[in-house]
Amino acid sequence: MLAELIPKIAGMEAKEREEDVYRPRPSCSGPEKCLRQLCYWSQGYAGKPFSDRFYLTLDDSSWHEELTADWIRKSVFRLHSTQMGIDIAEFGFMPPEPKWHCKVCKKELPGNQFHGHIDAIITDLLEEDRLLEHKAINHFSFQRYLDGEYPLDYLTQCAAYMTGLRNYQIDLRKGNLLIKNKNTSQFLEYLFSYRAETDFLVVEQVTSSIGDGAVGHVIPKGGRKFPGLFRAALKRFEEIEEHRKAKTLPKRQFPLGSWQCDYCRQGKRCWSGYQEEFQAMGEVELDEASAEVVKAYDEISLWCRKLGQQKESLSESIKEILRTRDAKRGLAPGFVAVLDLRSRSYLDSQLIPEEIREKAKRESKFEVLNVRRLKAAGEAKTNQKEAQTYAN
Numbered sequence: 001m002l003a004e005l006i007p008k009i010a011g012m013e014a015k016e017r018e019e020d021v022y023r024p025r026p027s028c029s030g031p032e033k034c035l036r037q038l039c040y041w042s043q044g045y046a047g048k049p050f051s052d053r054f055y056l057t058l059d060d061s062s063w064h065e066e067l068t069a070d071w072i073r074k075s076v077f078r079l080h081s082t083q084m085g086i087d088i089a090e091f092g093f094m095p096p097e098p099k100w101h102c103k104v105c106k107k108e109l110p111g112n113q114f115h116g117h118i119d120a121i122i123t124d125l126l127e128e129d130r131l132l133e134h135k136a137i138n139h140f141s142f143q144r145y146l147d148g149e150y151p152l153d154y155l156t157q158c159a160a161y162m163t164g165l166r167n168y169q170i171d172l173r174k175g176n177l178l179i180k181n182k183n184t185s186q187f188l189e190y191l192f193s194y195r196a197e198t199d200f201l202v203v204e205q206v207t208s209s210i211g212d213g214a215v216g217h218v219i220p221k222g223g224r225k226f227p228g229l230f231r232a233a234l235k236r237f238e239e240i241e242e243h244r245k246a247k248t249l250p251k252r253q254f255p256l257g258s259w260q261c262d263y264c265r266q267g268k269r270c271w272s273g274y275q276e277e278f279q280a281m282g283e284v285e286l287d288e289a290s291a292e293v294v295k296a297y298d299e300i301s302l303w304c305r306k307l308g309q310q311k312e313s314l315s316e317s318i319k320e321i322l323r324t325r326d327a328k329r330g331l332a333p334g335f336v337a338v339l340d341l342r343s344r345s346y347l348d349s350q351l352i353p354e355e356i357r358e359k360a361k362r363e364s365k366f367e368v369l370n371v372r373r374l375k376a377a378g379e380a381k382t383n384q385k386e387a388q389t390y391a392n
């Protein structure tokens with residue numbers, strides 16, 4: 001009863017206050033956000049509606065931020081300036097009209113105003129201020145960052161806030177990007193410094209709440225440097241504006257079948273004409289570096305094939321050895337070979353009525369790569385012919 005009701009209420013409430021209008025925002029300034037998706041949005045293409053559950057997860061994230069703020073208030077840090085609105089920059093490539101209304105700041109802003117809200121500022125016992133940016137994310141994304149990937153979108157957002165805060169004579173040089181795993185309540189914290197004059201962000205330390213041993217980041221001496229994040233963000237927004245005016249789209253940022261495209265609200269529209277595009281694609285002469293990659297792939301594939309065959313043949317031999325001894329476990333010095341009896345269930349499609357089978361059918365496209373050796377160099381004509389036959 002409530003399990004069904006709660007997401008519906010969350011969905012209804014969110015849709016009432018939702019404002020699905022594109023505007024350059026700090027949260028979409030990073031390089032990992034699909035540029036093409038932002039272009040669709042800026043050109044008013046409606047995306048697949050969000051599920052009710054999605055709004056619940058957004059709401060959860062805000063509450064996680066509150067919970068973390070509560071813990072910080074119990075520490076020696078002073079937490080203030082929460083959700084402070086800041087004007088970061090004025091875009092020269094956008095008109096100041098029409099104006100837009102910021103619901104948080106309750107004021108009208110020019111159409112070309114890059115505006116955002118910081119999570120908070122924290123002040124330590126030595127009266128040093130730091131920007132605090134909090135993110136509550138799922139386990140899958142958290143694990144990627146814990147394993148060593150840098151959260152470029154979040155760092156870019158921080159660079160935008162640090163730049164904007166200078167307009168208020170708030171001379172911040174340091175910040176904390178605090179990421180919470182919503183599933184396990186673990187934290188990952190990036191301590192960074194930023195120089196707005198040169199747009200230079202340096203991650204000085206990455207700390208995990210479960211010990212530094214768990215962190216996959218190796219910070220070089222002097223910190224991990226990220227120059228030009230804010231400049232790159234401005235350039236992307238300008239590009240979006242150019243595409244909007246010309247009613248064009250950039251290339252797809254992610255490949256077919258990527259998780260980004262699978263989750264994308266524009267996925268269906270974005271890939272709808274791909275079959276025709278694919279058919280129209282031609283052939284290129286690869287440069288030396290790319291040819292090396294193809295060669296390496298071919299060699300590794302050959303090893304894998306050979307090793308796979310050897311593995312299969314050894315597996316059959318071991319099974320035969322155990323079978324002839326009526327045993328399911330074979331002990332050898334340092335090893336045990338175990339034969340398990342398992343079952344798997346499957347649907348016999350012949351027993352399913354035709355109309356149900358048809359209804360349940362789904363098609364998804366994917367790309368398959370094949371690398372095959374052509375004849376030796378010097379036989380260019382034969383090679384071309386063979387490549388053509390292969391392409392057909």
Ligand code: SF4
Nearest residue numbers: 034252261264267270
């Ligand atoms: S489907 Fe993929 S490439 Fe297309 S807009 Fe979405 S994320 Fe970008």
